[in-house]
Amino acid sequence: MAQRRVLVVEDDDDVRIMVRAAIERAGMEVVEAQDGREALRRFYESEPGVVVLDIRMPELDGWHVLDRVRELSDTPILVLSASAAELDKVRGLREGADDYLTKPFGRQELVARIEALLRRAGHIEPSLEVLADGVLEIDLPKRRVTILGNEVELTPTEFKLLTAFARSPNQVLSRDQLIAEVWGNSAARSRDQVKLYVGYVRRKLREAAGLNPIETVRGFGYRYSPGASQEPNRR
Secondary structure, X not given: OHHXXXXXXXXXXXXXXXXXXHHHHOOOEEEEEOOXXXXXXXXXXXXXXXXXXXXXXXXXXXXXXXXXXXXXXXXXXEEEEOOOOHHHHHHHHHOOOOEEEEOOOOHHHHHXXXXXXXXXXXXXXXXXXXXXXXXXXXEOOOOEEEEOOEEEOOOHHHHHHHHHHHHOOOOEEOHHHHHHHHHOOHHHXXXXXXXXXXXXXXXXXXXXXXXXXXXXXXXXXXXXXXXXXXXXXXX
């Protein structure tokens, strides 16, 4: 359970309560800290799988906490900041953060980023070795994909992207959620990159089976709908 424990370091009570509720709803345990000094104590005591770290705090700010934690551990750290400035993002990533999320943020995106960090750290194993829904079948250990029985050859990035969709059928996934799930480092990828790779996957699914179950939800992102019409969706 400790590997699915998340240390949330945030001095704003409202934000901390919201973050805690989102993480606990996703089935993970939460340990809280309201300032940098308490964060270090909690980190040593609880040995979390991921740290969600606000930057601007009293007592000891997030930059100092990040430095201290990195001296002793490679535990994944997701930095929260009100600053969207590129220099701040670069500083956070260079000083050892694994991801950087700008306030305000969506709860689903936050959870997706935390789960991606846990997965890359080896703390979350896929719940199923094979994802199957009657249209698509993904054999995770073998990295094999078939659609309506036809095998589809995908690159590693395309495979991760399609797997992210298959794990959340009929749910709208934002471009930021997909960046967190597939690439992890949001500063290194753009939303146009997501659009590009969704296009690659769609083309290969059409070539293999003549259909496209990945819909564009304008203004929000994309949705994988295995029960939708099998006519090609060219949006």
